[in-house]
Amino acid sequence: MPMEFPIRLNKYLAHTGVASRREADELIAKGKVTINGTKALMGQPVQETDQVQVIGKTKAKSYYAYYKGRGVITHSPAAGETDIATRLAGDYGITHVAPIGRLDKDSEGLMILTNDGRLTGPLLNPESEKEKEYIVVVDKPLSGMFKRAMETGVDIEGYQTKPAKLIANPKNDKRFNLIITEGKKHQIRRMCAALGYQIQSLKRARIMNVELGKLKPNQYRKLAGEELAELLKALNIN
Numbered sequence: 001m002p003m004e005f006p007i008r009l010n011k012y013l014a015h016t017g018v019a020s021r022r023e024a025d026e027l028i029a030k031g032k033v034t035i036n037g038t039k040a041l042m043g044q045p046v047q048e049t050d051q052v053q054v055i056g057k058t059k060a061k062s063y064y065a066y067y068k069g070r071g072v073i074t075h076s077p078a079a080g081e082t083d084i085a086t087r088l089a090g091d092y093g094i095t096h097v098a099p100i101g102r103l104d105k106d107s108e109g110l111m112i113l114t115n116d117g118r119l120t121g122p123l124l125n126p127e128s129e130k131e132k133e134y135i136v137v138v139d140k141p142l143s144g145m146f147k148r149a150m151e152t153g154v155d156i157e158g159y160q161t162k163p164a165k166l167i168a169n170p171k172n173d174k175r176f177n178l179i180i181t182e183g184k185k186h187q188i189r190r191m192c193a194a195l196g197y198q199i200q201s202l203k204r205a206r207i208m209n210v211e212l213g214k215l216k217p218n219q220y221r222k223l224a225g226e227e228l229a230e231l232l233k234a235l236n237i238n
Contacts (some may be wrong), residue, residue, distance in 0.1 A: 005209055007047035009033065014054065018060050020237060022119075027054060061098050063228055064113040065210055069217030070171040074102040074111070084111065087218050094220075100124065103187060108205030109134070110212040113220070122235040123207075129162075129181040130234070133206035134188060138197040146195050150178065156190040177205070208234055 007015070010024035019027060025042065027033050032055045033040040041160050046052060068074065068084060077083040088094040097113040112119070120127055147168065153160045162182050169175040178188060189199050205212045209230045215221060223231065 005048040009035070009040055009044045009046050009052070011044075012046045014232070015229065016060075017229075018054055020232070032056060032186070037176055041198075046104055054087050062114060063116065063223035063231075064094075064097060064220045065212070065215065065216050066099070066111045066113050066220040067212060067215040068103050068108055068111050070108040071105060072218070073105055074099055086111070088113075088220075091218060094222070100181065103204060104189075107202040107204070108111075109202075110207055110210065110215075110218065111204075111209060112207055112223075116237075119235060119238050122237070124183070126182050126184075130208050131179055131181055131206070132204060132208075132211040133177055133179045134179055134182065135175070135201075135203045136188060136192070137172075137175045137200040137202075138192055139174070139200055140197065142168060142176060146197065149195055150191060154191040154194050156184070156187070159184065161191060162188065174200070 010021045013019050013024035013033070014021045018024070024033075028040055028042050028044075030113070031039050034053050034055065035044060035046065035050050037051070040052075058150070058179060066084065066088075069087075071082075072087060073081045073083040075083060077086070084099050085095075097115045099111045099113050100120055101111070103109060103111060112123070123130060147166050150166045151164055153163060155161075161184070162180070164177040164181075167177040169177075169180075180187065184190070188202060192199050203212075210223065210227065213221075
């Protein structure tokens, strides 16, 4: 969503990715922020026509939603493989952000890319219980047992998965959405295999409040405004 003006200066700097609100307040207090060439004041409102500058600011923080295509490697590609960083650099000239977390080679869908290291811990911490939603297609129709097991927890090599939410597709009895709050390696593939099902396709459609939306494979969009603010707030990043 676009910013609504007037907007408090620290909120403006957070929404534009320059700094968190806390960092913005520190910059303002140190006299490092100007509005129309004049030193800014704490809590000062910003109008849409104002020129805001940060003196000696650190590298601006960037946040993207990115659609990792099937066959693309998240990190550390082997010879002959292509990773997200290579695609970003080649397709868009973007070299300053990195993906948080992983999606295996045969999976596709949403990745969050950023140069803000503060997101890594809260997003990947298995105890943080942050929702991730996947669209899954398996090799045979879902049974009632399969649905119950996926929702209550599946034993995968001695580990009991946390309760999940399965949303069946009324038009396709092999297709469903699965919402989980953890991210063990190949977790959904292993859960399905343990119940006698093989995955035909697996796509991540949502991470917390960030949705894949209309993105196509290897496309991206910037995260900003209320969407970014909600994400950072949920991760307790101020």
